[in-house]
Amino acid sequence: MRATSIIFRRELGSYLRSPIGWVIIAVLLLVDGIMFQVFAMRGEQLSAQVLERYFNFSSYFAGAAGVLLSFRLIAEERQNHSMVLLSTSPVRDTEIILGKFLAALTFLGLFLVLSLYMPLLIKVNGKITGAQILVGYLGLFLLGATTLAIGLFASALTRYQLIALLVAAAIAVVLSNVYQLATRLDSPVRDVLEQVDLWWVRFQGGFQRGILNLKDVVFYLATIYFFLLLAVKTLESKRWQ
Amino acid sequence: MIRATNVSKFYGGKRALGPVSFEINPGETVGFLGLNGAGKTTALRILACDLRPSNGTVEVGGVDAVADPHEVRKRIGFLPENPPLYTDMTVIDYLKFAGELRGMTATQVKKRMSEVLEVTDLTDVSGDFIGTLSHGYRQRVGVAQAIIHQPKFLILDEPTRGLDPVQIVEMRNLIHDLKQNHTVLISSHILTEISQTCDRLLVLGKGELLGKGTESELASHKGEIRAITVTLRGADKAAMKTVLAAIDGVTKVAEPYEQGGGLSFSLSTNKDCRAEVSRAIVEAKLDLLKLDYSRSELENTFIRLVGGADASN
The missing domain is CATH 3.30.70.100 (Alpha-Beta Plaits)
Known part of the structure; x- marks a missing residue:
């Protein structure tokens, strides 16, 4: 895991040095803030409803941030030929993927921390608990981490960043809306699709409302593991191609 | 010693290399010579454990490169055709990163750094961002990352590619210095480069090994004019x-x-x-x-x- 730490430090340094990561965060925070002003703060509402609405649209930004922060991670290295340094060093593919994932996750965490002022404003002016905010943010973090893992997998597939972005966005959008498709189908396909939904069932029905279900946490963790494993296997397979 | 036995590589159904067999002895400087598309880069990437061969075995210092690539990578320094650089890092930070990736501790990297910077003549630009360096300097940084961990085997793929005549002479001198402490493999399609730097040649053409030996051995063809x-x-x-x-x-x-x-x-x-x-x-x-x-x-x-x-x- 020493190599993971080395790669993590380089990647995080790269995020902090390059303007791209900061621009992504700034734009998402700006739009998130506008949405908060326009949709969450309109008229008289219960503070719990305002918070719920805030988490609802913030989940789009957390998901988008995950994809936007990850689609370049491997594809860009291949395009710039710097991937060879990693692939010819005594470093396991798992360590490469983990180092990059954890760096992007840290930057995603920074984005979420910077958005905390909005729920804190609701807390100051309304009657919500810290636990509701915490559960909502755990949901945002897990959702963002999942789309980040999806983006990393897509990035491992190709050297073309645009293709990686499109593939990651497509997977994330489909998995986030598979519940809608499931409602139009019959059992048992419906039951299966409902279980793999990323947003409607897990987030909207749980974290967004301040409800913490362990099975939802496990689902997100399992999905993250699944896509990270796919990314590792994709890197391994590239050596055989 | 590096020993490749019946190594071949297919990309899809297309044969890019082999089967080829050769040995490289410790202390030798061997040149892979061939036209573009001859299979040189594929051969070097297999030796550097960046690619796995479709068939055959590769041993580096007695270790099977297919079964234990992790161990082999510790013994090899590789400069690919395009140096693997991070343009957003300074030379010194990049070399520190490369050294640590190869298993060196921060102290070991610090000790080795001045030596590497001196050998590759990078001392003056060590604090510069790689993105601001000229092509020649970038190539030198590429060599520096390949030798930072003092590997036994050094693999240089087209090290003078894209360099101007002055930079070519400088690179040639650098390779000459590196020969003292490393077993060096160089690929090139430039004949003079190979003949001036290598002890022995492996000539590749369309994925096949067409000849091997010293320059005079290869040239001593019966009736040769x-x-x-x-x-x-x-x-x-x-x-x-x-x-x-x-x-x-x-x-x-x-x-x-x-x-x-x-x-x-x-x-x-x-x-x-x-x-x-x-x-x-x-x-x-x-x-x-x-x-x-x-x-x-x-x-x-x-x-x-x-x-x-x-x-x-």
């Missing part, structure tokens, strides 16, 4: 030609032409008879201005080998 050009000062053209034609090994003396204040004679020979030619000229009391054992020797060998491969394909 070699060329020597001598430039002599004097007026008696016929007498000079007679002296040259009488030398053992000289099969033909072409009509001379004026060059550099003298007369240049092109001699066709059936063996390396530079010593006999110079001795005969001195004994005949002729003024020798220049003797050139044709630089095209390797070129001829290369064309013969590669031309044969082309003809057979």
Whole structure:
């Protein structure tokens, strides 16, 4: 895991040095803030409803941030030929993927921390608990981490960043809306699709409302593991191609 | 020692390399010579454990590169065709990163850093961002990352690619220095580069190993015609030609032409008879201005080998 730490430090340094990561965060925070002003703060509402609405649209930004922060991670290295340094060093593919994932996750965490002022404003002016905010943010973090893992997998597939972005966005959008498709189908396909939904069932029905279900946490963790494993296997397979 | 046995590589259904077998002994500097698409880069990437062979075995220092690539990578420094650089890092930060990736501790990297910067002549730009460096310096940074962990085996894929003439000479000198402490493999399609830096050559063409040996071994083909050009000062053209034609090994003396204040004679020979030619000229009391054992020797060998491969394909 020493190599993971080395790669993590380089990647995080790269995020902090390059303007791209900061621009992504700034734009998402700006739009998130506008949405908060326009949709969450309109008229008289219960503070719990305002918070719920805030988490609802913030989940789009957390998901988008995950994809936007990850689609370049491997594809860009291949395009710039710097991937060879990693692939010819005594470093396991798992360590490469983990180092990059954890760096992007840290930057995603920074984005979420910077958005905390909005729920804190609701807390100051309304009657919500810290636990509701915490559960909502755990949901945002897990959702963002999942789309980040999806983006990393897509990035491992190709050297073309645009293709990686499109593939990651497509997977994330489909998995986030598979519940809608499931409602139009019959059992048992419906039951299966409902279980793999990323947003409607897990987030909207749980974290967004301040409800913490362990099975939802496990689902997100399992999905993250699944896509990270796919990314590792994709890197391994590239050596055989 | 590096030992490749029946190594081949297929991209999809297309054969890019092999099967080829060769050995590289410790301390040797070996050149992979071949035209573009000959399989040089594929061979080097397999040796550097960046690619896995489709068939065959590769042993580096007694370790199986397919079964234990992790261990082999510790022993190898690799400069690919395009140096693997992070343009957003300074030279010193990048080398620290590369060293630590290869298993060095921060203290070990710190100790080794000044030595590497000095060998690669990067001291003056060590604090600069790689993105601001010229192509020549970037190539040097590429070499620096390959040697930071003091590997036994150094693999350089087209190290002079894209360099200007001055940078080529500098890179050649750098490689010469590296030969002292490493077993070096260099790939190139530039004949002079290979002939000036390598002890032994492996000639690749269309994925096959067409020849191996030293430059003279490869050139010592039965009946091979070699060329020597001598430039002599004097007026008696016929007498000079007679002296040259009488030398053992000289099969033909072409009509001379004026060059550099003298007369240049092109001699066709059936063996390396530079010593006999110079001795005969001195004994005949002729003024020798220049003797050139044709630089095209390797070129001829290369064309013969590669031309044969082309003809057979």
